Amino acid sequence: MKITGRNADAKMVAVHASEGRQSLQVTYGPKVENTLTLTPATPWDLTGRGDVNLAFDIYNPGSVSTQFFFTLTDASGRGQRRTGVIAAGASVTFYAPLTGYEGNVITGLRENPPGWQSKDQKLFWRNGDRAANMAQIKSISFETEALTAPRTLYIDNVRVRQSPPADPFFLTEIVDRWGQAAKEEYPVKIHSDAELKKAAKMELAELAASKGAPERSRFGGWAAGPKLKATGFFRTEKVNGKWWLVDPEGYLFFSSGIANVRMANLETITGYDFGDPAVRKIDPEELTPEDSRDIVPVPAASVGTRFLSSTLRRNMFQWLPTYEEPLGEAYGYRRTLHQGAVEHGEVYSFYKANLQRRYGAGYMQTWRQVTLDRMKDWGMTSFGNWIDPMYYDNQQMPYFANGWIIGKYKTLSSGNDYWAPLPDVYDPEFKRRARLTIEQVGREVKSSPWCVGVFIDNEKSWGLTDSVAHQYGAVLDALSKSTSDSPAKAAFSRMLRGKYKSIAALNAAWKTSFGSWDEFDAGVRVAAPEAAQPDLSWLFADYADTYFRTVREEIRRVLPNQLYMGVRMAEWGMPSEVTQAAVKYSDVLSYNIYREELHPESWGFLNKLDRPTIVGEFHIGSATDTGLYNPGLVLAVDQKDRGRMYEIYMNSVLANPMMVGAHWFQYIDDNVTGRAYDGENYNVGWVTNTDIPYPEMRDAAKRFNYTLYSRRYGKTK
Template identity: 45%
Template structure:
């Protein structure tokens, strides 16, 4: 997009500036940081794959000037750093917010990230979706009562009333001293197209008086936001049942799209060799899956269609610790467990472990209520201040309200059938990862199986998500085989099972700094060889290559006085100016680790499930390196990536040209807070439900157009609880259906539009 042409073409009708006539910020003590009225402010701005100019037109909210950002699409990052010569001082302010005005001059919404860096160490990262052609005030707290407090919610609702837009957390909460600010970054990442954003009036403002009850009673009996209205809000049990009856009548006459084979492949396209199982094949320059009957197949699905992630902490716990017992041979992580029945003798020991948490709910069923069967227990959480405790599934409870219970569990059987009817009616060709096992035998929609390698084996380091298992520990291989044997019993020789994902979003390391890229080697090298099998493997690699510790020291330009010293452990995490030889050796060690991991999993899978595809471990954009991908290439049948960005894009995927292998998107999504009643949009944001639908279509069509990708899976089927899923507090508007099981019609329409001509778009011909 040519910026000059865009500016000439801009004839927009803007929303009025969204502050109140008397803004919530008026009268509050504040410090102006940048208003871009003088050259000094401009000299502090550094462009990052972007352009800037001073404007005196749209977007000026203070004085006569503002800063216009011309941001580039399909870039890893495009934005600005504002870094003044002297640190910015917040002296004199108590609890305070970072506040700025922004005008989006683009015809589509923009996902904008803001980082505020403290000169004393630490950074806050926040995000907002700026609606198309809009002017808004955006803010987030830097200092305040709740800034670093973990309460089981990824993002809180606003603590005071305002028309300004509260930016959402991007990462975990933490305590940072913002008495001095060293840098401000504003950016977009991997956007579909160029964006033009005008920034003005950046300031620190003392926080308004907060509502002391803003977290009390904000969840109604249906799990909805009790304090705001929104389009799909349910008001009664009868309304739920009435809407269910209307949908059931419609679904009774619906059917899959006409051009689909038995397994969802392209019936009107070419028919290749049929093997009775799913496989991958390159067809006329494009990778494809091939269904059991030989038809070209693209896996468009929804992930996490199950009850395991539907619960939220209630604030209650039990004094009887028997509920926290673990079977050492268990192969299922806590966040993948279904509802756990709680014996009455344990329930009798319930107590209010987290009073503030319990007070969030207007109404929860008593233990003798028919809906008490939707209570469960979580023995651990990944993030947040609640380590373990009682949980409740509003989604399950609403299903029972919606469909009734003719016999025990009948509402779940009805949900299973309705879900399958919906998926086929909406045009999906498969489930994504983590489909409930109740769908495995339906013979209506293909699915993917999954497992994890978890157990009491040696681990390396302290990854963000979990320690990384040592694949050279024999216990690792035993646990991998044990887990895969269990999956094999569930799906072996079932033609409806496309393949198996093993593990998820592991901490492989990331491109960037020396430390982040080679963390698997660095963490192992500082450990004692006698306590970690892979350390011995690394030692043999270095001894074979360098023969003496002196030669290694010379090559790496570090001091290693003996092999014995290195064997006991040396830290190279903060090595000054590591040279190319050291980096190459670290890269080789990371590859050794990854090669062994993928080889163990591959061999165990192919022994038990030779007819099913191995779909890898679902890499992330932030957690993989070239060395790990190189190792995986030798073993996986299809690469898998969880990729949360505004756009799928092209530049990031250039490495696929080198590999020339099929790949799949395991997760992506968008959410909106404006019309869902949910405090947190999700990892990628939209301005409203219509914008979610637009972004979904855009992303899907980009994946379909890529010659290497054979599928993409939306995460997830239903919205998160607004009080946060028990695993990590995510409280997002990311579902195709609400917590009351009402479909978002904008998303349904978008899915049908994508799927209607998906195969023609992907493979571009019909059978002669």
């Protein structure tokens, strides 16, 4: 077997062995990607043994917890990636089910509960192909990401085990009447309505006594700091080498907040559907995606056509109300889903039902004020993105408005269309939809000075940057279409015809053999795009410029005093052409950065751009003390560790002179049975599904937020 490392040094040592006399000591470097790979002389065959799981032992000698990733790759390149976290000083056996029902059942959850009882820790599914060939495994790897200091792990006893018989009821009645994990106990679990109301009463008293963070201006800025020019709205300014937001009164402002404070996307699939096709009707003029809308009630005329569509999903719940009960108003319907066990169906919001139980009559207004009071008490300076418009006129907490440009415009595929294909920005319908969307945002914001700025769209699949074909996938897709069917192809063809006076000249540059411009206009495949890279970059830059210019012009027309916050790019999709267009048109650059902290290897380029920048999303989660079966994207071992990691992340943002804020995603935990849209069942909330705050997160927020301004600015007289 061959052992190789990339930013990872490995050696066999005679310590910390769980089996035999030696273990593999692996020291990972302070890099973004650190990988140790084990490759056999011939592929491993993991089949022929019944249902199996792969297990290994890890010891962490360090002083902090460490998240790692485990990847299996078959001979054809298909992989499965999982992740786990090990506490400081801990020795743990981890395992991954490879075959059998437990390892492959599609439930609509990002991670299922364990199929059998074990003291070992099940790895959390991250991504990959569940059809990977277990008879032809060519490598396994142990990885870490975005470390800012070296970390060492000891790995031993990698083995394939026969899986014990799965509990036939491991997916049955896993959720109680409050939407909690029925078979788990954890510190913040509620056991009765009376307990829920008692917790609410105690918290309301604590919030009433709270004075919040000191030295705050009316808009949450630094009242004790220097006062700059006041414009009546938020703006940006660089002060002493650091970018800042400036609040409407002229005080320095740093946006520390929580995103996704809303009722949208909090429901879970119940397993029921309706025979009446009217419930699935979609108005093509809708401006808000389904996962960003509040609960859409099932029409009364359709309720009688209800039928069981998924026994698997229905059996997950110990209790669901009738439609006639007061708690029945938390039912709704989803016409489309991103992924899951069904394509559409009935949904239920346990969170909304718990608010009704917790606060009684007028519970939505009470929830609104409690949330505002929490933000003040926790020291938050603003909300993040995706805030329910019911908060837009709150006059207590600044916020960011948002909109999505959806519709029936033409699209392009980058080849990595995780959430959706890219819009064809040259299509007049895209421009019409952009106008309608931003006009709707304008009607909601009403030019309020409390609105810092506007985010439009999110994590678009611009393209991966690991190859020419991936980076310019959207352009190559456009070129494969005809000019009569694709406005983007027509625009690109005009640009190329203007540059190359003959098809022969283009062929010479691209090393292609197109017969004529007519053949080119009909649709062509560029099998080897490397020679065309300069032109592909030029075309893609025009595409990105058109997208950002279109959005900015509409925001300036409708909301001239609000900042354009960009599109919140994901770290996995940041082609340079898109970045340059964002720099040109955005008032603030925005990125979603799911790491333990900002890593200079990934984000050092911000210093060269020298533009105010904000983190639109990040989170950290735990599955050991929450009742949830998946921690999220960045892992902590428990809530105490989660609070520690939150402070480290925020301090890394605070120390970056380009950063003007960071927004945690999200306010409320996901459902145990997964959010309806895509099954995410993460511990990403500051409050549970019963609206109980995590004390460790609340305390960590106060430690960071109450002194953030003086630490960001530096020493003062």
